Amino acid sequence: MxxxxxxxxxxxxxxxxxxxxxxxxxxxxxxxxxxxxxxHFKHIQYxxxxxxxDADYHIACGINDDAILDRxxxxxxxxxxxxxxxxxxxxxxxxxxxxxxxFRGEPSLKLKVLDEQLEENNPERCLIxxxxxxxxxxxxxxxxxAEICARGQLIKxxxxxxxxNPNFYGLTAAEGKHLKSYLHIRLAQHRWNTNLLTxxxxxxxxxxxxxxxxxxxxxxxxxxxxxxxxxxxxxxxxWPGMTYFHKIRTQDAGFLYVGNGRKNLDVPFLL
Amino acid sequence: MSQTFLxxxxxxxxxxxxxxxxxxxxVLAKNYLKQQSAAxxxxxxxxxxxxxxxxxxxxxxxxxxxxxxxxxxxxQDKFKPNFDLLNDLYMSPPQMSLTRSMDQxxxxxxxxxxxxxxxxxxxxxxxxxxxNFKPRITDLLENNHYFKxxxxxxxxxxxxxxxxSLIMLGIKEPVAxxxxxxxxFGTKANYYVAETxxxxxxxxxxxxxxxxxxxxxxxxxxxxxxxxEEEAEMAAEGxxxxxxxxxxxxxxxxxxxxxxxxxPAPIPVERxxxxxxxxxxxxxxxxxxxxxxxPDLTPDHIRVARHTVRCMTGxxxxxxVTFPPFEGTERHYLHAQICRIAAATSVSPQGFYTFxxxxxxxDLDMEEGAGDMAFNLNPxxxxxxxxxxxxxxxxxxxxxxxxxxxQGRTIWWNPNAEMEEGLExxxxxxxxxxxxxxxxxxxxxxxxxxxxxxxxxxxxxxISSILVPERAVVTIRSNIWPGAVAYATGKRSECMYxxxxxxxxxxxxxxxxxxxxxxxxPIGPEVMEMADPTFADEEAYRIAHLPPxxxxxxxxxxxxxGEEGEVENE
Numbered sequence: 001m002x003x004x005x006x007x008x009x010x011x012x013x014x015x016x017x018x019x020x021x022x023x024x025x026x027x028x029x030x031x032x033x034x035x036x037x038x039x040h041f042k043h044i045q046y047x048x049x050x051x052x053x054d055a056d057y058h059i060a061c062g063i064n065d066d067a068i069l070d071r072x073x074x075x076x077x078x079x080x081x082x083x084x085x086x087x088x089x090x091x092x093x094x095x096x097x098x099x100x101x102x103f104r105g106e107p108s109l110k111l112k113v114l115d116e117q118l119e120e121n122n123p124e125r126c127l128i129x130x131x132x133x134x135x136x137x138x139x140x141x142x143x144x145x146a147e148i149c150a151r152g153q154l155i156k157x158x159x160x161x162x163x164x165n166p167n168f169y170g171l172t173a174a175e176g177k178h179l180k181s182y183l184h185i186r187l188a189q190h191r192w193n194t195n196l197l198t199x200x201x202x203x204x205x206x207x208x209x210x211x212x213x214x215x216x217x218x219x220x221x222x223x224x225x226x227x228x229x230x231x232x233x234x235x236x237x238x239w240p241g242m243t244y245f246h247k248i249r250t251q252d253a254g255f256l257y258v259g260n261g262r263k264n265l266d267v268p269f270l271l
Numbered sequence: 272m273s274q275t276f277l278x279x280x281x282x283x284x285x286x287x288x289x290x291x292x293x294x295x296x297x298v299l300a301k302n303y304l305k306q307q308s309a310a311x312x313x314x315x316x317x318x319x320x321x322x323x324x325x326x327x328x329x330x331x332x333x334x335x336x337x338x339x340x341x342x343x344x345x346x347q348d349k350f351k352p353n354f355d356l357l358n359d360l361y362m363s364p365p366q367m368s369l370t371r372s373m374d375q376x377x378x379x380x381x382x383x384x385x386x387x388x389x390x391x392x393x394x395x396x397x398x399x400x401x402x403n404f405k406p407r408i409t410d411l412l413e414n415n416h417y418f419k420x421x422x423x424x425x426x427x428x429x430x431x432x433x434x435x436s437l438i439m440l441g442i443k444e445p446v447a448x449x450x451x452x453x454x455x456f457g458t459k460a461n462y463y464v465a466e467t468x469x470x471x472x473x474x475x476x477x478x479x480x481x482x483x484x485x486x487x488x489x490x491x492x493x494x495x496x497x498x499x500e501e502e503a504e505m506a507a508e509g510x511x512x513x514x515x516x517x518x519x520x521x522x523x524x525x526x527x528x529x530x531x532x533x534x535p536a537p538i539p540v541e542r543x544x545x546x547x548x549x550x551x552x553x554x555x556x557x558x559x560x561x562x563x564x565x566p567d568l569t570p571d572h573i574r575v576a577r578h579t580v581r582c583m584t585g586x587x588x589x590x591x592v593t594f595p596p597f598e599g600t601e602r603h604y605l606h607a608q609i610c611r612i613a614a615a616t617s618v619s620p621q622g623f624y625t626f627x628x629x630x631x632x633x634d635l636d637m638e639e640g641a642g643d644m645a646f647n648l649n650p651x652x653x654x655x656x657x658x659x660x661x662x663x664x665x666x667x668x669x670x671x672x673x674x675x676x677x678q679g680r681t682i683w684w685n686p687n688a689e690m691e692e693g694l695e696x697x698x699x700x701x702x703x704x705x706x707x708x709x710x711x712x713x714x715x716x717x718x719x720x721x722x723x724x725x726x727x728x729x730x731x732x733x734i735s736s737i738l739v740p741e742r743a744v745v746t747i748r749s750n751i752w753p754g755a756v757a758y759a760t761g762k763r764s765e766c767m768y769x770x771x772x773x774x775x776x777x778x779x780x781x782x783x784x785x786x787x788x789x790x791x792x793p794i795g796p797e798v799m800e801m802a803d804p805t806f807a808d809e810e811a812y813r814i815a816h817l818p819p820x821x822x823x824x825x826x827x828x829x830x831x832x833g834e835e836g837e838v839e840n841e
Contacts, residue, residue, distance in 0.1 A: 011426050016754045017454070017769025021422045023736050051750075053728060100777045102727045102750070155340065167337050173365055205339065222458050227428070228366030235456070237582070240753065240771060260753070266780040270582040270773070271458070 001254030003032045003044050003060070008252065012231055015243040015258040018049075027079040032060050035074060035082050040064070043164060047073065048241075048257030050135065054105035059085075059139060059257075067154050067162045068185060073139055077105060085132070088140035092129050096137035097263060107132040138261045146242040147185040148212055148234065150253050151175070154185065155205045162208075170249045176232040179213035179223055182244070190214065219271045237267045313349075321345045372559035373432065376439050383442050406441035406467075408434075408449045414758075414765040421735040421746035423756045423767070425454070432558035433463055440465055440553055440562045445473035452552065452609065453754075453768030460556040460585025464609060467551050469544070477543040481567070528791075536686055538570040538678050546673070546681040547573065547610045554605065556585060563587060565606040570679025572599060576607035580780045583608075583772055594783060608772045610675065616755035617672030618718060618730075618747065619764045620660060624671050625649035626714075646671065646714065654761050660745040661732050665718035668730070668747060668757075674711030683708045724751060724777060751775050 001009050006025045013020065028046055036044040041062035050057040055077040064070040074082040095113045109131040118125040129137075155165045175181045180199070188195055190210050196202045198211075212221050212234070222235045229248070236242040241259025246252070264270075304316040322345050326334055334341060387405075411434045418424030425433070437449050446467040455462040469477065541548050547570075553562035579593040581604065589601040597604060624646045659667045673681040685708065712720060721729045729751050736743040749755040754770020792798065804812070 011428075014426055014769075016771075017423050017425070017756065017767065019419050019422055019424050019426070021420060021735060023738060024422065051731065053731065056733075155337075157336075158339075165337075165340075166333065167331065167340060203343065219458065222456070224459075224461070225365075228364075228369040230365065240773075260750070260775075262775075262777075266580050266773075266776075269580050269780055269782065 001046050001256055003029055003036075003046050005252070005254075006046060009245075009254055012245045012247065012252070013243065013254065013256050015241055015256055018258045028058070028060075031076070031079045031082065035060065036062065039072070041072075043067075045254070046256070047139075048255075048259075050103060050138070050257075051260045052077075052103035052105035056105065057103065057135060063164070065161055065163075067164050068187060069162075073136070075107070075135060083107065083132075085136040085139065088137040089133070091127075092133045092137035093141055095127060095129055096134045096141065096261075099134060100262070102260060103135070104131060107135065135261075141263070142239050142242065142257060142261075144186050145184075146236045146239045146255075146257070148182050148244050148255060149185050149209075150246050151181045151183055151211075152206050153253060154183070154209065156208045157205070168251050168253075170251060170253070171232070171246065173229060173248050176246065176248050177223070177225065179221060180211050182212040182221075182223075182234060183209035184212065185209070217268060217271060220267055237270060238264055240264050313346075318342070318345065369557060369559070372557065376436055376559045379442065380435055380438050383438075406446050406449050408437050408441055409451065409765070411437065411451045414451075414763075414767075417744050417758050417760060417763060417765070418746075418756070418767060420742075420760075421733070421744040421756075421758045423746060423748075423758075423769070425769070429558070436463075436555065436558040436560075436562070437465055440467070444553065444562065444564070445470045446551070446553075447471070451767070452613070453770075455583055455605070455608070455768070455772045456770065457583035457585030462554045462556065462583060462585065462605065463558060465553045465562065466613070467553060469551055474544050481540075481542050538680065538684055538686070540567065540569045541680055541682070543567060547614075547675060547679070549673075549681075550613070552606060552609055554587070563602075565602055565609075566599075568603065568606050568610060569598075572597070572603050572607040573610065573675060573679035576604060576611065578783050580773060580776075594785075605772075611774075612752050612755060612768050612772065614672040614675045614681075616749045616752050616757075616768060617670060617766055618668050618757045619671050619766070620652075620655050620759045621667050621669050621715070621717070622649055622652050623669075623759075623764050624715070625652075652762060655759070657734065657740065657743060657745060660747075660759055661734055663728070663732065665721075665728075665730055665732070665747075668718045668759075669715045670712070670718065671714060673714065676709040676711050678709060681711070683710070718747075724775070 001013065006020060006028060010020050010025065032044050032046065035041075039062055041064055043063040045061045045063065047059040047061045050059065057075050057077055058079070060074045060076070060082065062072045062074065064072075073085040075085055076082045095115070098115055099111065099113050101111075107130070110128050111131060111134060112126055112128055114126050115124065150168075150171050152171070153165055153168050154162050156162050171181050186209070188208060188210050192208065195210060196204070196207045199207060215221060220237050222237060224233050224235075225231070225248075226233060232246045232248060234244040234246075239257065239259065242255065242257045244253070244255040301316070304319070305314050307314050322342055325341065325345055331341075411430060415424045415427075415430045424430070433451060437451060440446065441449055444467070447470045448468045450466045452464040452466040455464060543551075548567050552565045554565060555562050575593060575595050575597045578595060579597070581591065581593065583605060584601060587600065587602040587605070591597040591599065591601055591604045625648075626646050655667050675681055676683055678684060718730050723729060727750055730747050730749055732745060732747045734740075734743050734745055744758050744760040746756055746758045751774060752768070752770070753773075753775055755766065755768045757764065757766035
């Protein structure tokens with residue numbers, strides 16, 4: 001969610017009974033504006049909160065020229081110091097899915113993760129990773145699977161760069177009821193013409209991302225229209241705590257993750 | 272376009288050496304732009320006019336960068352159907368359906384408030400009696416304020432609507448106390464849950480109904496036993512008739528195996544107002560709709576609910592397809608989940624509640640019936656300091672939800688109670704081994720004694736404010752039931768649940784295995800598959816089992832042997 005609009009969005013975002021407190025918003029706006037200026041970001045977004053035992057992590061995302069490739073993630077536990085998250089390695093992404101124990105709130109902590117799939121004497125069976133790497137990997141996993149936007153919120157310019165659409169006027173009520181109107185913020189994983197041609201009213205500058213309705217299984221995204229059909233909410237069942245809201249026919253939209261950073265693998269049983 | 276240059280007048284003009292004229296050029300260009308497209312009947316000229324008109328009237332910033340999109344939007348606007356042309360169709364705003372039910376609710380509550388106001392003015396004496404009828408509703412608005420301070424809670428508009436609908440519940444249903452339990456998300460609709468105590472009259476009525484329902488149940492049991500007796504008689508007759516039949520006697524078959532397994536006696540349901548059915552829950556999908564009472568729970572519901580994971584759908588009559596099979600619809604499942612959540616996550620600071628009324632001197636016997644004793648707000652509670660409440664050992668927080676035993680009841684039921692009575696009378700030693708009674712932690716056990724999961728503390732405490740500790744609220748959230756929170760500040764405390772109704776079960780859920788098929792007969796060498804003996808094996812066997820050569824020293828005995836052998840052969 002855009003940091004400078006947190007006060008307006010406060011009433012809309014409500015993840016698992018969690019609300020943004022006034023103090024949290026004040027802290028975030030102050031420290032993240034400073035961070036934005038230091039790093040010359042075009043946009044800065046509050047990404048969410050990861051529960052840990054000792055202190056919770058707050059995550060922010062700075063966006064520069066390209067809204068998909070040019071993202072940088074920062075974490076903080078006290079709003080005074082924002083640390084840049086390292087790039088998530090594939091190895092750690094795998095390990096972070098295996099780790100069942102909670103985050104501690106101490107980035108330099110070394111964790112041992114046991115991969116029970118491998119054989120007894122395989123040296124890779126028990127690996128060590130730091131909590132910072134685990135945090136980066138977890139967030140990268142969540143981003144890949146559950147970071148979403150409404151169709152038209154991101155547009156591809158003729159030069160190929162993706163930007164946040166400044167003239168986004170929101171989905172209509174009819175569009176808001178369809179999962180097809182919500183897109184993943186990631187490099188497309190389906191073929192480009194799949195994403196384009198599954199729509200009647202396709203648009204080259206908008207339909208370059210994967211839409212949410214192709215996720216497996218059907219129903220892993222829970223779409224509900226609330227407040228008399230004026231606000232659309234999307235909740236991910238795979239990452240409980242990830243909520244996306246969009247106020248129909250307005251520019252207001254954003255997502256927030258508040259949770260313990262564990263992927264819920266029981267989804268097929270839930271539906 | 273290239274054709275236009277080849278047209279005759281142009282060629283003529285070129286040959287006549289006429290100088291180009293600006294006006295004709297303009298006319299030509301304009302004519303070209305006004306060419307209508309065959310598909311839409313639109314022209315570039317009109318389109319550009321529309322764009323320019325839109326840009327100048329709306330004056331958006333940075334048009335050049337997003338010109339393509341503007342052009343696209345102008346085109347899109349043309350396709351909007353205009354209903355007003357043919358007949359005056361009014362499209363009501365989407366909020367309409369919600370507004371209807373809310374409006375009805377507001378009317379009802381307002382009329383009730385007016386009536387109460389009138390009575391209060393006219394007869395002050397009767398006011399006291401009236402108070403008895405008025406249900407006690409916990410102040411949701413104030414509690415929500417504190418929850419929001421702590422970073423949880425519901426948005427204001429939702430909260431207010433729920434508060435009014437709780438008042439409506441108090442007017443419509445026979446309840447004595449009402450508390451907002453929380454919100455449970457569903458895939459199609461969400462549930463708002465109210466936790467209530469029934470009025471004494473209603474509770475008595477339900478208990479009577481419950482006992483009546485129990486009686487025919489016993490009747491059925493007798494019927495069944497009668498039936499089985501009949502079956503036994505039939506079988507006996509069948510056996511008796513067998514020798515009489517004149518058909519060739521068939522080889523006598525071994526008796527058909529009988530089922531020795533008897534189902535364990537069903538665990539009795541706790542009556543309304545006791546154990547898991549102590550509180551009565553009402554749910555609705557939207558504030559303003561009618562509250563629906565959830566049916567009583569059986570221990571079996573809780574047992575099955577513990578073995579499954581499932582999302583609510585939002586439809587109370589939805590089927591619950593699980594293994595082991597769940598008897599009931601989603602309303603039973605919802606009730607079971609609510610009870611499990613309430614049992615695990617009802618927490619309050621130590622001393623917030625007390626047994627008995629609190630005002631009288633307490634010399635209550637803690638041992639007797641501590642599992643199902645009533646408790647009340649403690650008038651002498653003065654609150655704890657922030658430091659105590661934030662303590663990570665959690666010794667200042669206690670459970671006030673009754674622990675649900677493995678049986679699915681809060682009060683242990685002895686399955687051998689009747690047998691044991693019999694044993695005492697007859698002084699026999701035989702009988703099923705006595706089951707050690709399950710004992711859960713008593714009420715008001717501190718959270719410090721909760722089981723850890725994966726080295727994770729089951730509760731996390733947080734303070735709401737670093738800058739202003741005087742105003743701070745302590746919140747505590749459950750890690751086992753994500754979404755369950757409680758707050759405490761000064762003399763106030765409350766808990767609430769907003770979530771999916773799912774328990775955090777590391778590592779993952781795995782469905783219960785099917786029971787192993789039972790053996791039909793004991794496994795032995797007769798029924799086991801093995802290789803046929805070869806000729807060599809048989810030879811070896813024959814040689815090994817040859818009759819021992821007759822000892823030559825004792826010929827007399829040898830003869831005896833032979834005689835006996837002959838006798839046997841005869």
